Amino acid sequence: MPQTLHRAHNFNAGPSALPLSVLEKAQAELLDFRGTGMSVMELSHRSAAYDAVHNEAIALLKELMGIPDGYEVLFLQGGASLQFSMIPMNFLQQGQKAAYVMTGSWSEKALKEAKILGVGEAYEAASTKEENYRRIPSIDELKYQPSDAYIHLTSNNTIFGTEWKEYPNTGDVPLIGDMSSDILSTPVDVSKFSMIYAGAQKNLGPSGVTVAIIRKDLLEKANNNIPTMLRYETHAKNNSLYNTPPTFGIYMLGQVLSWVKESGGVEAITKQNVEKANLIYDVIDQSGGFYIGHAESGSRSLMNITFRVKGEELEKQFLVEAKQEGFIGVNGHRSVGGCRASAYNAVPYESCLAFSDFMKKFMAQHG
């Protein structure tokens, strides 16, 4: 390894930063995994060596998230985008309704797929669209029915930079959460959910793996007249080994989970996430309107910090200079513009500190 390894300040929204120690370990054992004489990519998914990788990752996720008994942990493919279809295919039946809480682009896509399917009826339980998704609805605002097949929410909105701070108790209505962009960033009471899912490429590992955590009583109610690969039951019955899983991605996910554990677990990570996000939010709040945060303060995401720079030309210049200074991925999502710093678990404190210093310096020069 070169002595002067160059590491970018990586604020990509996903795929995103991975812990350096995880990459170093993957590099060290890339040609010979644990003495097998093979790369982990070359192992059969039916081998004992791979089995250990697979089951270690499941066990670590259960431990770190405190997943109670009675849940299945699945490794799937296709990202959250495929889950948007698999959820209604599995859990919505003709004559049933499903409630969707609209908090941004990803909620919209989830609802759209439920409607395309045309089985049952999908409707909006609440929406802050008219407020440009600046906030998460309060629990009181949610309108859904005890007979609903499920209620779906997006825990963190990558594009708008908002995050749920408290989850509803939905009683007998299964609660389903897309946690792609904040899973493992902060403790979650899993027992409130019947299903949690997440694309791995933000807080869990590289792209190409999707985690689904599903309560068995929900699984048992699932439709069974759908394609085999799109049935959660298929993957639950086969420990996610019905067909060849994305083995290297699952290996990397396990390594990231080990890193979270070695870092002190989710609570220690949360503490650091709060410190990291505050470095940037504080600059915004103390800028006297030079920087304008998008999210309302009570709904602010720890993961995706979205803001504008006062004045269109100045914002362009900010983005150009940020890039010159080596801050990667600070442009807002192409659908909304502005600026966004994604400070996922693996983004170092030092990167957030450097970025907040840059923001201060830029304001001092142009404010």
Add this chain to the structure above:
Amino acid sequence: MPQTLHRAHNFNAGPSALPLSVLEKAQAELLDFRGTGMSVMELSHRSAAYDAVHNEAIALLKELMGIPDGYEVLFLQGGASLQFSMIPMNFLQQGQKAAYVMTGSWSEKALKEAKILGVGEAYEAASTKEENYRRIPSIDELKYQPSDAYIHLTSNNTIFGTEWKEYPNTGDVPLIGDMSSDILSTPVDVSKFSMIYAGAQKNLGPSGVTVAIIRKDLLEKANNNIPTMLRYETHAKNNSLYNTPPTFGIYMLGQVLSWVKESGGVEAITKQNVEKANLIYDVIDQSGGFYIGHAESGSRSLMNITFRVKGEELEKQFLVEAKQEGFIGVNGHRSVGGCRASAYNAVPYESCLAFSDFMKKFMAQHG
């Protein structure tokens, strides 16, 4: 890197051996991809750096396979198993029929998924099941109708060790081939096919990427009332960047394609594949019945060499000793038993030579 790198003789059926030079290159640039200060896994899929990786892989596949104009090359997820459902979802309509050529377990699964869908009618165009799939049907045996939505075949049967040597001219009936286990092993006239698909984990790279090559006139006829992620058109319109693709897998696939090109292209690889397979088939043929090949000689696969050892106890011992001698993955598929050596493109000649020597030695001791 240690000077005495241990490399196993890897005959896994998939995931399987990767070229050592590809692994070494991936290792060398795992922490800093082309000076970005990021791992390729940490790049945004919307970045210029990743875009180059993605488009390079597409261009190389087109070049190496001689894919004519008028075809889309897509990178999908979910393996061939998800394609079994996506194909009828996209290309079979109510009132239409689709013909499936039955040559093994994977054909059976493909047909089963078309039937589960319950749209249109899927039927058998031919089957060698009663002969325990020892051979590929002759082109004359195929029964299908000019009005069929498509005819589907499995080019190589991983489990039974058979392979098509010549493909039918199906005229106006779109021909669809699952080439998961022999893509790039031998030249194919792509223009005979309306669609070719393949899970990457045998000849193309690690698991978690599925390649689909689809003629645009077939795409244009596809159903559009299906989930967005399951429509080929979604991925074709977005250059396989509708959602986050498995970026590292696609990077590795591109590296494997570069290796094929540097090795002299598909024809040079074929020549070596023939030599490699013959090392083992010759031992079988000259064993006087000690080793019994499963496939008929005219249907033998270059990729998966399936055989039995005369006598159940001796076969067990053969598998034990093969393992002791460091030959990995030589057990037959759990559904059929026996022995199987998968000699994909990246399995070195030396491994096949060592295995054929082992087979000779074992026969000399026990024959």
